[in-house]
Amino acid sequence: MSNEHWPAPVATGPIVASVSLPGSKSVTNRALLLAALADGPGVVRQALRSRDADLMVAALRALGTTLTPLAETSSSVDWQVRPGEIRGGAAVDAGLAGTVMRFVPPMAALADGPVSFDGDPHARKRPMGPILDALRALGARVDGDALPFTVHGPLTGGEVTLDASASSQFVSGLLLTAARFAKGVTIRHVGPPVPSQPHIRMTIHMLRTAGVAVDDTEPDVWRVEPGPIAARDWVVEPDLSNAAPFLAAALVTGGTVTVPDWPPATTQAGDALRGLLTDMGATVGRADGTADLVVSGTGEIAGIDADLHEVGELTPTIAVLAALAGSPSRIRGVAHLRGHETDRLTALVTEINRLGGDAEETDDGLLVRPRPLHGGTFHSYDDHRMATAGAVLGLAVRGIEVENIATTGKTLPEFAAMWASMLAAR
Numbered sequence: 001m002s003n004e005h006w007p008a009p010v011a012t013g014p015i016v017a018s019v020s021l022p023g024s025k026s027v028t029n030r031a032l033l034l035a036a037l038a039d040g041p042g043v044v045r046q047a048l049r050s051r052d053a054d055l056m057v058a059a060l061r062a063l064g065t066t067l068t069p070l071a072e073t074s075s076s077v078d079w080q081v082r083p084g085e086i087r088g089g090a091a092v093d094a095g096l097a098g099t100v101m102r103f104v105p106p107m108a109a110l111a112d113g114p115v116s117f118d119g120d121p122h123a124r125k126r127p128m129g130p131i132l133d134a135l136r137a138l139g140a141r142v143d144g145d146a147l148p149f150t151v152h153g154p155l156t157g158g159e160v161t162l163d164a165s166a167s168s169q170f171v172s173g174l175l176l177t178a179a180r181f182a183k184g185v186t187i188r189h190v191g192p193p194v195p196s197q198p199h200i201r202m203t204i205h206m207l208r209t210a211g212v213a214v215d216d217t218e219p220d221v222w223r224v225e226p227g228p229i230a231a232r233d234w235v236v237e238p239d240l241s242n243a244a245p246f247l248a249a250a251l252v253t254g255g256t257v258t259v260p261d262w263p264p265a266t267t268q269a270g271d272a273l274r275g276l277l278t279d280m281g282a283t284v285g286r287a288d289g290t291a292d293l294v295v296s297g298t299g300e301i302a303g304i305d306a307d308l309h310e311v312g313e314l315t316p317t318i319a320v321l322a323a324l325a326g327s328p329s330r331i332r333g334v335a336h337l338r339g340h341e342t343d344r345l346t347a348l349v350t351e352i353n354r355l356g357g358d359a360e361e362t363d364d365g366l367l368v369r370p371r372p373l374h375g376g377t378f379h380s381y382d383d384h385r386m387a388t389a390g391a392v393l394g395l396a397v398r399g400i401e402v403e404n405i406a407t408t409g410k411t412l413p414e415f416a417a418m419w420a421s422m423l424a425a426r
């Protein structure tokens with residue numbers, strides 16, 4: 001953990017601001033990978049610039065893809081992507097990025113030699129077994145059951161059964177490359193329900209957009225036919241999950257936060273914020289005649305009973321809103337968060353309670369009973385969403401310092417500056 005402490009700014013009144021969000025991590029890293037596997041050169045526009053996206057770019061370059069920036073701002077880049085022969089002998093750093101450690105190995109299994117993977121110390125604890133076993137079942141050799149591991153292709157594809165209850169990314173990872181396997185793939189999930197279904201829908205939607213035939217008619221079974229992945233011009237949507245702390249600021253301060261260009265239809269999990277924040281007492285709508293999303297709070301936050309199984313990455317923000325609410329909350333369906341950037345359930349309980357709160361872990365989630373909070377250090381555990389959750393609490397509670405705010409660079413390197421601008425706007 002970093003020793004740097006960021007004094008979280010306190011809101012002195014209702015925040016009224018418009019916050020434009022850079023590109024979605026999930027869309028960016030899928031589009032880059034699909035472009036690298038495509039049947040010709042393509043473009044990924046408004047791609048996110050962040051640690052996770054940089055790691056994906058570096059991994060694809062190591063495997064033989066040529067990526068050239070066509071236009072850049074501090075937060076986004078338009079990439080020209082030229083697929084190449086998939087090269088072995090490469091070493092991939094997955095950092096702490098689930099999308100790199102789960103999406104790149106199936107592509108690496110098409111390389112002409114071994115590809116080794118490693119990542120941050122905590123990344124070595126994130127679940128990998130089911131997807132590595134699946135690669136073995138499909139014909140590859142894999143040394144290791146978690147990071148670090150080495151993938152030796154080639155694989156032929158075919159049928160595989162796995163338990164994806166720990167992460168939807170096991171399914172997405174296999175599906176993204178599957179059209180390039182000689183036999184395609186049929187994946188059958190057996191086990192407790194797969195979390196984060198919107199992310200699997202995002203994978204399928206993007207594959208179909210690239211001309212890949214995906215059959216998902218049977219629950220928990222996905223079939224991808226072998227064939228080309230069409231080169232195209234992708235445009236990345238704003239990251240709706242990263243909208244969470246900014247929209248939460250409207251609830252905490254009784255203000256109004258607008259996010260421009262909220263997609264009218266999307267597979268992003270963050271779209272669930274519209275319903276969740278409404279349930280917590282916000283007014284949520286579109287600015288007249290535009291796609292801009294407008295969220296207004298009253299200053300009173302209602303506790304909720306919510307199953308976040310589908311949208312687990314929103315949990316840190318919802319949990320800290322619950323800590324500031326007027327009534328207790330229960331968050332269910334998120335046992336898999338124990339395998340995220342950190343054990344998010346333990347981290348949230350520890351940090352909320354350190355500030356005088358009353359949160360408790362359950363088998364599959366959290367109970368949060370509001371209690372007056374006091375200042376102190378909010379540890380981020382190298383988790384971008386813990387860091388931004390600390391910032392949300394800091395709006396209402398004097399003297400909160402977030403340890404390692406720079407960890408927001410995983411998906412939103414400009415978080416601290418954007419937060420300051422949001423506060424300055426009123």
Ligand SMILES: O=C(O)C1=C[C@@H](OP(=O)(O)O)[C@@H](O)[C@H](O)C1
Binds near residue numbers: 026166168172199336
């Ligand atoms: O495929 C993706 O882009 C993601 C899937 C989800 O993972 P899990 O299913 O492991 O929760 C989500 O939490 C993560 O932030 C991004």
Ligand SMILES: C=C(OP(=O)(O)O)C(=O)O
Binds near residue numbers: 098313340
């Ligand atoms: C779980 C997350 O990330 P990852 O893609 O590393 O799994 C997240 O961003 O909340």
